[in-house]
Amino acid sequence: MTQLYLDDLKRGQTFVSGSHALDEEQIKAFARAFDPQIFHLDARAAEGTLFGGLAASGWHTAAITMRLNVESGLPLANGIIGAGGEIIWPNPTRPSDILHVESEVMDVAPSRSRPERGIVTIVSKTLNQRGDVLQILTAKLVVYRRPVA
Amino acid sequence: MTQLYLDDLKRGQTFVSGSHALDEEQIKAFARAFDPQIFHLDARAAEGTLFGGLAASGWHTAAITMRLNVESGLPLANGIIGAGGEIIWPNPTRPSDILHVESEVMDVAPSRSRPERGIVTIVSKTLNQRGDVLQILTAKLVVYRRPVA
Numbered sequence: 143m144t145q146l147y148l149d150d151l152k153r154g155q156t157f158v159s160g161s162h163a164l165d166e167e168q169i170k171a172f173a174r175a176f177d178p179q180i181f182h183l184d185a186r187a188a189e190g191t192l193f194g195g196l197a198a199s200g201w202h203t204a205a206i207t208m209r210l211n212v213e214s215g216l217p218l219a220n221g222i223i224g225a226g227g228e229i230i231w232p233n234p235t236r237p238s239d240i241l242h243v244e245s246e247v248m249d250v251a252p253s254r255s256r257p258e259r260g261i262v263t264i265v266s267k268t269l270n271q272r273g274d275v276l277q278i279l280t281a282k283l284v285v286y287r288r289p290v291a
Numbered sequence: 292m293t294q295l296y297l298d299d300l301k302r303g304q305t306f307v308s309g310s311h312a313l314d315e316e317q318i319k320a321f322a323r324a325f326d327p328q329i330f331h332l333d334a335r336a337a338e339g340t341l342f343g344g345l346a347a348s349g350w351h352t353a354a355i356t357m358r359l360n361v362e363s364g365l366p367l368a369n370g371i372i373g374a375g376g377e378i379i380w381p382n383p384t385r386p387s388d389i390l391h392v393e394s395e396v397m398d399v400a401p402s403r404s405r406p407e408r409g410i411v412t413i414v415s416k417t418l419n420q421r422g423d424v425l426q427i428l429t430a431k432l433v434v435y436r437r438p439v440a
Contacts, residue, residue, distance in 0.1 A: 192372055
C-alpha cells in the first residue's frame with residue numbers, strides 16, 4: 143500500500159477499506175469490557191429496548207472502524223492520529239453485520255505554526271453489507287509532510 | 292444510585308464518575324484489537340513519534356469513559372444511548388493515568404414527534420489524576436420521560 147503524506151492528499155480523494163464480519167460474541171465481549179448495558183449484552187432483553195434487539199456499542203463500531211482504517215482504509219505514512227471529530231450513529235450495528243469503511247478527504251489544511259504537518263479532515267462512513275450507514279465519523283487528523291530527503 | 296429520567300435533568304446538573312487505573316498492558320491489548328499502531332503498541336518506538344511515548348488509542352479513552360459513565364457517572368434510567376457527538380483529545384492518555392469523568396448537562400430538549408423521550412446534550416470531560424483533560428465528549432443522548440404509573 144502506498145504510504146501517503148500531506149502533500150499527496152487533496153479534497154475529494156476516496157478510500158475503501160477491507161471488511162470485518164461481526165458476531166454476537168464480539169458485541170458482548172466489547173460490551174462486557176466497556177459498555178455493559180443490557181441492549182449490548184442480552185439479545186432477548188434487548189428486544190424490549192429502543193434497539194429492538196442486540197446492537198453493538200457505538201464505541202465498538204468506532205473501534206472496528208479505526209481498525210479497518212489502520213489496516214486497509216487510510217494509508218497515511220505517519221499513521222492515523224486523530225485530534226478529534228464528530229461522530230453519529232444513524233443505524234444500530236447488528237450481530238450479523240459485515241462492516242467496511244468508505245472515506246473521503248474533505249479538507250487539507252497545512253499548519254501555519256508547524257510547517258512539517260497539517261490537519262486533514264476526512265469523513266469515514268461505516269456501512270454494512272446492505273449499504274446501511276452505521277456510523278459517520280468526520281475526523282481531524284494530524285498528517286505530516288513528506289520528509290525532505 | 293437514583294435512576295434519572297428526562298424530567299429529572301436540567302441544564303447545569305453535574306455528575307462525577309468513579310475512577311479507572313490504566314496500565315501499559317490494557318493500552319496494548321486495546322491497540323492490538325482495534326488500533327494497531329506503533330505509538331499504542333511499543334513504548335520504545337513510540338518515543339520517536341508525535342506522542343513522545345506510549346499513549347492509549349483515543350478510542351480506548353472513549354471506551355473507558357463510556358464504562359465509567361455507565362457504571363457510576365450518568366445514572367440514566369433507560370441507559371446511556373448516544374445518537375452521536377463531538378469528541379476531542381487535548382492530551383494523550385498515558386499508561387500510569389487514573390481516569391475519571393466529570394459530566395455536565397448542557398441542554399434538555401423534549402422531542403416534538405415522540406413525546407415519551409428527548410435529546411439531552413451532556414459534556415463529559417475525562418481527566419487523569421493530575422487534572423489533565425484527556426478527552427472532551429459532547430454527546431447527544433436519547434433519554435426517556437418517567438413512565439406514567
